[in-house]
Amino acid sequence: MVQPLRIALAGLGTVGAGVIRLLDTNASLIAARAGRPIEVVAVCARDRSKDRGVDLSRYIWEDDMTALAARDDVDVVVELVGGSDGSALTLARRALGNGRGLVTANKAMMAHHGMELAAAAEEARVALKFEAAVAGGIPVIKGLREGAAANAVLRIYGILNGTCNYILSTMEDTGRDFGDVLKEAQALGYAEADPTFDIEGVDAAHKLALLASIAFDSRVDFSAMEVEGISRIRAADIAQAAALGYVIRLIGLADCDGGLFQRVQPCLVPRDHPLASVDGPTNAVVLEGNFCGRLLFQGAGAGDGPTASAVVADLIDIARGDAGPPFSMPVAALQPLERAGSGHRLARSYLRFTVADRPGVLAEISAAMRDAGVSIESLIQQGRPEENGEVLVVMVTHEGPESAVTRALELLDGSPSLTEAPLVMRLLG
Template sequence: MKEPLKLAIAGLGTVGGGVVKVLTEEAKRIEALCGRKIEIVAVSARHRQHDRGFDIDAFRWYDDPVAMAADPDSDVFVELIGGSDGAAKLAVEQALASGKHVVTANKALIAHHGTTLARMAEENQVALQFEAAVAGGVPIIKALREGLVANGIERVSGILNGTCNYILTVMETSGREYEDVLADAQKLGYAEADPSFDVGGTDAAHKLTILASLAFGTLPDFDQVYVEGLETVTPLDIRLADDFGYKVRLLGIAQRDGKRMELRVHPTLVGKNSSLAAVTGVFNAVEVVGSHVGPVMLEGRGAGEGPTASAVVADIVDVARGNIAQPFGLPASMLEEASYKPIKDHTGAYYLRVHAVDRAGSMAEITRALAEAEVSIERIVQRKDPIPEEDNRLPVVFITHDTDEVTMQRALALLAKHKDVVDEPLLIRIEQE
């Protein structure tokens, strides 16, 4: 039997507590799978006195996670603090420099500093594992880094934030407004007190940055992701999209367009019969299109104590077994600096909703304005029922033929100033199967 693998865990919140519980409850089975014991020897958190459901006195306590990362009496530093900088970054850097393996669930840290940390891990011949950073318990990192290595990856897309998916699902089934559903999501613990990272799309963009690097062998570059949140989507848009045969989902999409990469996160219309439309509630799903295997989709719970702790423990087991892969699949020195396609060069179909003044001839005037902007319309629906408490305006929706982003933004600018349009028009991109 090998020597026990000694862990130091920084962060004892929902995920950290879950990791301690899983390692305790599954100790015998994990030992049998690894051929060695896994022991927690040290922990660090903001507050020592919290009741976490287990006895922390069994472990060495550190107020400072950086000092814990430097302690020579541990083999693996498990970072569950969160945040792209500060204590999390300093502690991970200290652990790698000290020759310790690192397991983290910190998607912001990897999205912003993944290249530097990967180089440090390689130089010190230790692991940098981050399965739990993307899609919780869904093993998408392992799939890209190992299971699909025979494939050139053509596209990665999916629902990467369970909070957003929960909000859109409840809006869809209940017709309730965004703000109302968000408040419920916060009460249920699905959304943070400050939900901006989730609903604004930043969380999904962090995850997409990591997936794109793994899929395409490029340097992770969060700043190249185009990001829109779901705050402007209304129950009316969800109903109207349904009339056209679509569901609204917040998607992260990474794909190659010739020699350029396209990375974007935004509300998207997907066909009602598509695989992503069927993913509801707090679930995440990632679809990968490979050159030989074709489309492969993985779905599961993307957050929470159990699913995320499961992914963290899986990484720890890999380290215990000696399965140490390059963090991004390729050596950091071989990752390419990609050329990126800006959102202004995007082409596709669009959903365009305006609130039109309820008067004779307004529809013709709005349609004429779109023709002046050179927008080709496939379908138009003008609802006959006025918006509640606003009987002077009617919703009008246009579905366009494939066009480009510049044309659509020009159309939005024209409509925003149009005498027959009330309020800001809404644009949602459409993804065809």
């Protein structure tokens, strides 16, 4: 008789319950494709009495999460607790240290401790899988590790946070402002009660750090990430972008030109670009390889079904005997790439200034652009008499080094004409 792959499941929230439902619903199909059954042996969560819509009476319940990692009847621990440190990291370390495989959906833990955990998995000769940590049910890590394995990746970029994408595309469709749409996203469950990690770009940055490591055979370096969120974007920015033929999306982008460059930032995306049509709580990742060209991975970036699908896909790989290096290459072979600066990068930029409505302000801004060597492609001035006479001044620059835009803003820093800090977004090209 074929020995089943025995798993312990830590965390019985939306995704954990989804994993159990998927294993139940597709049990025969999964066993056929894995070459053996996959069975849950033990579980752990904070509240034993909560109704999760699945039958948990079949499983051993451990009140101490770390006990899952020490059970002799467990081959793989599935960590769905979340958090970069604390109990999730303790469980991961103990599981690998005890020779158990580990499957996790925890992008924060992998972004901050991925190298340590990968080294532990290699030393123990067990699997460490984290497909569900990036873009939910989209098999983008498998696409990088397997489908595009023969390619030198030129760059990888995309929409990596469904909450931000829902907010931006809803602002685009309705003309409503950020705060109003954020409240709606929270009411619908697309945004957390504390949405900071999502709207300030941190969640997307965690995912981008993992993709960049696999794409460029480099060590995960979250500290080198440039991160900016969407909380300062107004309905007026959405409207101006539309008038110019663009939509605004939060884009995570990484390349390896002169060092490792990693940035999460709202960008203006041309309407004919594949990412422009991605709306709602959807994720999409574009991979550009030197032989495969442009590949687009798109689908649901969160939710019980898609994320559970990614978790179980990892379990199927482990059941088949796939325990290769978690980041495609052994940790010792991953390069600690130098952080690439952004000043030399060529880009067109969208700049929005909120200024006092008085003579000479536009001349002051234009002079700063001139002195910094920034060439202005277009300029729009929009009055807002309902808000104390403030005026929005929007500029789009010709292509030039980002350092020139930075210098222009330094020249304007402290100017009494500016009523708030300028907003800068790059045009995706």
